[in-house]
Amino acid sequence: MGANHHKISCIADELVRWIRDDYLQIIHVHSRTIGLWSKELLACMTQLIAFAVVLWCPIGQNKVLINALFVAEQSIYDHIEDLMRIIDYKPFHKEMKPVRSNDETSIIDAALMILMVIVRTQNVSWFFRSNVSIQNALTTLAEAALYDEICLHIYGILSEVLSDEQFKNLKIADSMGGFFFNMLEQAWQHPLKKYKHSQIEHLLRGFFNLSKHDFIQQETANMKKISLFIEMSEQYPIVYDIIWALSFNHDIQQQLRSNPSFIQKLSQLAKESDDEQVRKTTHGILWNLEIDHQDRSISQSTKQNTFDIMISYSHKEKVLCKQLYDELTKSGYRVWIDFDQMHGN
Template identity: 50%
Template sequence: VSCIARHISLTVGCCWLDGENQPHMKAVFPTEKAVHDHFENLLRILSYEPLYAQIRIKRSNDETVLVGSSLIYFLFIVQMRNMDWLSDLNTTLKNTMVSIIDASINDEVAMCCYGVLCEILTDEESKDLSISDNICNYFLQMLEDIWNKTKKKYEHVPIMMLLKGFQTLSKNDSMQQETAVSNRIHIFIEICDEYPIAYDVIWALSFNKDIQQQLRSDSPFICKLTQLSRQPENEQMSKIIDGILWNLEINHENRSMTDKHNTKEFDIMISYSHKEKVLCKQIYEELIKAGYRVWIDFDQMHGNVMDAMAQAIEQSNTVIMCMSEQYRKSNYCRAEAQYAFQRERKIVPILLQKQYKPDGWLLFIIGQLLYVDFNKYEFSRAMQMLHNELKVELMAETHTAPVRPKEDSVVAHSTTYISPPEVLRSSIVSENILDWTQSQVQDWLLGHNLRQLSRLFAACDGRSLLYLSKYMKNCEPQQILDLLEADSVRRLNESISLIELSSFHSVMHEKKKRLPSMYSSNT
């Protein structure tokens, strides 16, 4: 135990001295697999419950050093935020942290456990966890205590590590409300000059209505923010300041809320976290090939990014939301998504992160909308499904020729102007279903709002569709329903919609009624 404890303590000390760049950690653990294996082995040690009884108030024995150092190491790992494999260990990690908190009498150990939980808990898990009410108040109290210390750390935990933990915690709505109730937003106002990360925490907290009122009542801080917004030296800081002021509805441009039926310059805006930039670029290029007019900020935006974001949303018909954990945790993405929702833009969600389930504010915005999972399907298949969703959203719109945008020196973004998608002005070229191609079948199904069936019947041409209708009419209804249900679950991971199935029967019946001689001669 003594040897392991000191080895881990030395490793943690090197990582701590590295700061943000972490070259020593990269030298010791050059691959993600090495980090994973080491993390898993330490977790196995910390899951050994008899160890908890040996934890002391101070680092006075090997067991306390081992647990304390391992937990600080865990914090380094989870705060790197690029370890997708952590999701596989979340349940074990969460249960272990809770068990240590319940058993420990060491504040440093408890603080590190809370820090790890901040990084791995979803919004819903934060609410359900028995200790969730303590997490926010514990962090706020420790921050207040450390801020008043000369060395700006508690035992072996620096204030910066604590701030990073609360930065993640502040993204959860329940924790925002806890902070509002405790009326401790002043802590972050006091420390933001020395620790600029506090501005990002304030931005996250400012999505809460009660926090907004508390911030507005602090006139000196509002004046300070307004002055900082006029100093463009640090673009990242300017973006954060603009974000806070945007949430407080200060410095807003006058924006009419009656423009939703006006002509738009773009068919689609892509809203995404820059961690998913590579995949989003592929999606963007495919949409451009299909003829859509797309807005996306590959080149980043300069000047007041909030006004630029608002302008982009106002000029777009549909917003594709590229969902991931990083998207949910991004203050900018949240502001973007909420503004699109507020302006009643059509929202098409897509899932880009493996095993991620939308929660918190993101789940509220997408509601019961169907989304395309780019992890479950090959890229070409996922794009076809996305095209199908976009067809439904855009078919009802009246498209006109693109309008040349006004010159805007504030915004620098990648934009392409192309005529609206050809599919939107094409229709079924033949009344004879037997002549229909797969694409024409898709258009016909989507034209009747049969969204699920359009995906299920993606490989059907007109002849296949006609034969399928015949089978559905002549076979046992329950047998057909069971077969379609099994096919839908296998292909789409969804139960078959009886409403769509009934509508399909109805529209096929109407089609046959209009052309009786054609069908009688070919079936």
């Protein structure tokens, strides 16, 4: 299995390098003449960007392959601007459908997926934060979109790149929580665990991107939705990551503490889960609730698994946090920093 995965990665790497220049050049040239596109050219451009999605999105966390696409730093920003010309083309907005049933909807959806890969793997937050026109274009599209997947992509992109202050000041900020909770609740009640064409796992990953923001945490607390996540945690381990992020909020902490059976479950998972990531996240939740400080019986190896400091951070600051970690450990502090699952606020 490992050998096959390596072979596929090698083939993908060769393919990326083979089509890279042509792909970037075609998008760059034709995005500037989008008003002249025929229906046939629109179909071809849609297929090209959709092919790029198939090639890069499943391996979007592999920075080696993404870096193979962008040999120069400037090419990253150029490609973002090229994609934004397509995404922000108003005649396409008028033709958008509630499902991906025409080229206009499909090309916008595919271009947003490429943008999502870029913001998750490249250090481009400053570019989005300093470019108000891009923020406004994405916000306007989210307001107009009939296709929920487009909104999901936009919320995911903006939550990755904007500061908490910028994010909560967006025109669409007030509707984000309700948007996700409505979809999650309907998907949870659906026999196939999906909302329209979106699987619940996809929706949970989308909400996880939002959960690091303070105002989303507070909205979750105000709407008393933590019980929904507690219920879903039995089937979907990513929910523990969401609850961990939410548990930085004081009101969420109070709501969690009022559920002793869930606290007991967390304590048990922190000791006994076979999933290392679940052990880490449940331990993180208990740490935020100060349960782990009060009950040293969580693990027989408490001295090994108890820490003076926990650092939670975003993947874009990994190098800085590693330096901080090294300095603190040199000074004798016991520091827990999760280099495998990088997130936080």
